[in-house]
Amino acid sequence: MDLKLTPVSMPSSIRPSTGIKPGGATGAAAAGGAGFSGALKDALGSVSAAQNESTRLQKEVQMENPKVSLEETMVAIQKAQIGFQATLHVRNRMVQAYTDIMNMQV
Known part of the structure; x- marks a missing residue:
């Protein structure tokens, strides 16, 4: 059974692509990105931004900002x-x- 689920909150820049682009490239690699490494970098940036935003909001609450x-x-x-x-x-x-790959017998 092949079941593909795409979370609603996943940014479209790292959402998996189902179609093959002209030239044989698929997904983020066809969009000019670096494929997996580009998607990983974007995801790490997103997590970092969420952490920075939560830190900012924490400071605002501590300063008793009514907004x-x-x-x-x-x-x-x-x-x-x-x-x-x-x-x-x-x-x-x-x-x-x-x-696991490094421990494989060649």
Whole structure:
């Protein structure tokens, strides 16, 4: 069974492409990006931006800015935490794959 799910919050720049572009290239590589490395860089930038935004909102709440709500801040913190955990899992999987490849008998 081949089931493909695309999260709603995934940026379109890293969303997988299903079609083959002229010249045989697919996905981000056809769009002029560097493929997986470009998508990974964009994802890391997105996680970093979410963390920076949550930090900014935390500071605003601590300064008692009436325009920033505590609920908005807590949601931003949770989004940053989930993004960081996902990034950590991807990193761990990549390290494990690298280790497995390096331990293969040639």
